[in-house]
Each structure stands twice: as structure tokens, then as C-alpha cells.
Amino acid sequence: MKAPSIELVSMTEKECLAFLENNIVRYAEENVRAGYWNAAEAQEKSRRDHHKLLPQGIATKNHFLFNIVTREVRKTIGTIWLALKPEDSTTLSGFIYDLYIDEPSRRKGYAMQAMHAIEHKARELGAHTLYLHVFGHNAAAQALYSKLGYATTSLNMGKKL
Secondary structure, rough: OOOEEEEEEOOOOOHHHHHHHHHHHHHHHHHHOOOOHHHHHHHHHHHHHHHHOOOOHHHOOOEEEEEEEEEEOOEEEEEEEEEEEOOOOOEEEEEEEEEEEEEHHHHOOOHHHHHHHHHHHHHHHOEEEEEOOOOOOOOOHHHHHHHHHOOOOOOOOOOOO
16 A cells, blocks of 8 residues: 555644534534434534533543644644544443545545555554444445445435425
8 A cells, every 4th residue: 555645743732622613513514414313403513412411622531533644744734533442341432423524635536545644543543343333325435435435334314305
């Protein structure tokens, strides 16, 4: 495999605050698009979910927030959020809460490189399994994760009445 043209760089406190504001908006929009939330309450629900997951922000134990930075020009082109949790008394698993690549940097292989890098980081941190969630309407992400060997572990389905 070609050496990645990106690297993961831990966010600073200031970068984390900016990430949270952007991610709260994006997550709310995704839940509205998926039909889970109505637009009027989506931002508040998203803010609550994020606060519950990251009550101490960047200092929240077992949560790792990274900027995805190009090696060539040292430009931040996206973000990725990894959390670790015990699966049982001896096994850790990881969960990717978010992978985001800026619009102009998409379709250039950066997301795949970021996934390889976060898998490596998760292994370094002791994780034996890595999970993630992808919204049903996000076909591009589903294709990427399938190509990387991720398999569906559960599937929610819905029908508007």
C-alpha cells in the first residue's frame, strides 16, 4: 500500500470547539434527512447528544479527536473522531463517531487513507474491533466502508406512513 499522503493530528482545545460546532450542525442535518428528527428540534438534540458523549470536550476519557492533515502542504482537509470502550473484561473495541472530509477534498482517496490511519491508531490503543454508523442515505460512505471490509452488523429500516 502506498504511504498515506495524510496524517492524523490531535486537535487542540480551540480546534475541538470549532469541530463540535460544525459537527453538531452536520449531525442534526443528517438526522433530519434520515427522518429521525424534525428540523425544529434537531440542533438541540444534536447538541445534547454531543455533550453526553464529550462532557469534558477534548479531555473526555477514551475519546480521540483528530484533524486529517495533508503531508504535502500541511492543510487540514477533514476530521475523525474515535472512541474506545471495553467490549468485555479483557477486550477493547473502537467506535468511529465521525469521519468528515471537506467538500473540495472529496473523491481523492483521503477518506480511505484516514480510515487506514484510524484503524492503525485504534490497534495501537488496544482495540480489537472497530465499529461505525453510517446513515442509509449515504451511499458513498457505505461503499467506502464495504471496500475497507466493514460488514453490516445491524440494520434499521423505516417507512413513512
